[in-house]
Amino acid sequence: MSTRPEQPDCEPGGEGDFTDLLSETRILLPGAQMLSAFLVILPFNSGFAQIVHVEKLLFLATFFFSLTSLVLLSAPAIQHRLMRPLKDRARFKRVATRQIVAGAFALAIALVLGTDLVISEVFGATVGLIMSALMALLILCAWWLLPLYLKRSL
Numbered sequence: 001m002s003t004r005p006e007q008p009d010c011e012p013g014g015e016g017d018f019t020d021l022l023s024e025t026r027i028l029l030p031g032a033q034m035l036s037a038f039l040v041i042l043p044f045n046s047g048f049a050q051i052v053h054v055e056k057l058l059f060l061a062t063f064f065f066s067l068t069s070l071v072l073l074s075a076p077a078i079q080h081r082l083m084r085p086l087k088d089r090a091r092f093k094r095v096a097t098r099q100i101v102a103g104a105f106a107l108a109i110a111l112v113l114g115t116d117l118v119i120s121e122v123f124g125a126t127v128g129l130i131m132s133a134l135m136a137l138l139i140l141c142a143w144w145l146l147p148l149y150l151k152r153s154l
Helices: 014-046 046-050 053-083 091-122 123-152
Strands: none
Touching: 014 046, 014 091, 046 053, 053 091, 091 123
């Protein structure tokens, strides 16, 4: 049990808020990295040449959003390193938060598209669309709606 008083999350300029931001990024980055790595090797598999044009476009969109999420999720760490020492910590955290949310949004799109890509190949287009819609609903509820609900009810 800690004797240290709890610091509120919304404390502007608080060091805890900045540490939370970095920890949240460390959680999201490995998922984006793994998805990107999987997508990088996919075209080099022998069966990739046989997929239809629509599937190649789906792959392209998935790959683009996956790499976009990597860029946006890693941007705050790189920017922090280049801008040290920070002159306006609060402004940096606001910008970094927007980048992380945009990166999470890009990752969400990549996960939904990746779900469709994989499931459609194994079970057909109809099942792929159903499963990707379920994945989109799960991400929407867990990543976006639940936090909004909890924020209002606290």
